[in-house]
Amino acid sequence: MTGLYTRWAFIVGASLLLAAMTYQHYQQDLSTLSVETLLKSQPASQPIRIQGMVKSGTLSGDVEQGEATFELVNEGTSIAVDYQGPPLENIRELKTLVLIGRWDPETKVFRAQDTALINNFGFVAAAYLVSVIPLFWVIFAMSQRVMVLFKEIKEEKLYEPEINPLADKE
Amino acid sequence: MINRFIRYIQRYKGWFGGAAAICIFLGLYIGLLASPPDYYQGELVRIMYVHVPLAHTSTLAYSVLFGGSIWYLWKRDPLVDNMCQASAGICALFTTLALITGSIWAKPTWNTWWTWDPRLVSFSVLLLILGGYLMLRKLVDDQERGGRYAAILAIVGGIDLPIIKFSVEWWRTLHQPMSFSTRGVSISDDILVPLTLMSIGCWLLFAYMVMVRTQILYLTDLLQAKKGRLLSQTHFSQTSP
Numbered sequence: 001m002t003g004l005y006t007r008w009a010f011i012v013g014a015s016l017l018l019a020a021m022t023y024q025h026y027q028q029d030l031s032t033l034s035v036e037t038l039l040k041s042q043p044a045s046q047p048i049r050i051q052g053m054v055k056s057g058t059l060s061g062d063v064e065q066g067e068a069t070f071e072l073v074n075e076g077t078s079i080a081v082d083y084q085g086p087p088l089e090n091i092r093e094l095k096t097l098v099l100i101g102r103w104d105p106e107t108k109v110f111r112a113q114d115t116a117l118i119n120n121f122g123f124v125a126a127a128y129l130v131s132v133i134p135l136f137w138v139i140f141a142m143s144q145r146v147m148v149l150f151k152e153i154k155e156e157k158l159y160e161p162e163i164n165p166l167a168d169k170e
Numbered sequence: 171m172i173n174r175f176i177r178y179i180q181r182y183k184g185w186f187g188g189a190a191a192i193c194i195f196l197g198l199y200i201g202l203l204a205s206p207p208d209y210y211q212g213e214l215v216r217i218m219y220v221h222v223p224l225a226h227t228s229t230l231a232y233s234v235l236f237g238g239s240i241w242y243l244w245k246r247d248p249l250v251d252n253m254c255q256a257s258a259g260i261c262a263l264f265t266t267l268a269l270i271t272g273s274i275w276a277k278p279t280w281n282t283w284w285t286w287d288p289r290l291v292s293f294s295v296l297l298l299i300l301g302g303y304l305m306l307r308k309l310v311d312d313q314e315r316g317g318r319y320a321a322i323l324a325i326v327g328g329i330d331l332p333i334i335k336f337s338v339e340w341w342r343t344l345h346q347p348m349s350f351s352t353r354g355v356s357i358s359d360d361i362l363v364p365l366t367l368m369s370i371g372c373w374l375l376f377a378y379m380v381m382v383r384t385q386i387l388y389l390t391d392l393l394q395a396k397k398g399r400l401l402s403q404t405h406f407s408q409t410s411p
Binding site for chain 1: 191195198199202203207211212213214216217220221224263267270271274275277278375378379382383385386389390392393396397
């Protein structure tokens, strides 16, 4: 049994390590800030991703050439955005989008250089948890069952030669 | 022949389990951390790295059950019957997980958890067939007769396999068409690498699980036989003068 638990401790440890690395990667590189958090933290130097909706009546510029200015609104708070980057394929007013760029605290304008798809990490995490946990649990239960069966068989003294009661009578 | 093959690979089941673990962890690492998001699906493409291998493995598991059932009806080998029973249970697990992960992917992509799509329906029918198979094995008292009936059901149910495979070509469907066909491979290398690793990992894992489950069934039979023998001995010693 000790060997089984050691093996499984290693598997669970490796899974937790992978989960922690994935969580860290997504938090650092792919998670988005809300407009409110951006205004509170004022991160000036590093590139960030913010998510919000293009405010109605504020979109101007040559969208097909990749130049646009608009206001991005999120939960009632809005910021000015100056987009200079690849042509925006399907931007329109009231559209929710993720912008990648830097915050300029002096002019209070978000200088966006690119857009990204809205992330659905909850669905990805759910799919992995729903598939990996039951699968591992079933395999663990099966391995444990084999051990228990071997133990029971040993206790039943299966390997002892069978006594033939009829032979004894004779 | 199959009996000898099963006994032979039983000896190496630890290697199958180890190789499966390596492939799956490597596939998960590349799939979750190293591969880029898809242009259209974004990060949701990562669900494919579990959904597709699970679905592939469930069809592989049913193919094993189908072939094993034919062999069992022909040779009446109890070890092959045990392997079929093991494959059916594991196939049901993989099919359920494939349906659940597919549903989780469908919600943000198709905006629905479920749709009456031919691929989804034919795959769900597979789960129903497996449910019937496992129930039949439980409900029929005579193990040999139960095995025979279940084998017939598994063979009849095998008609669902080509329907699952070609449903995306035969009918108008929401589900994406085949990625691997005679026309070639229609997915990029960035997605293909983790997908292949995870698929190989799941196939090896299935092989490992079948071997362990077959062993459980064999040991359970052995224990029952032993207990039965002890019981008959006790009965004999109590009733004899």
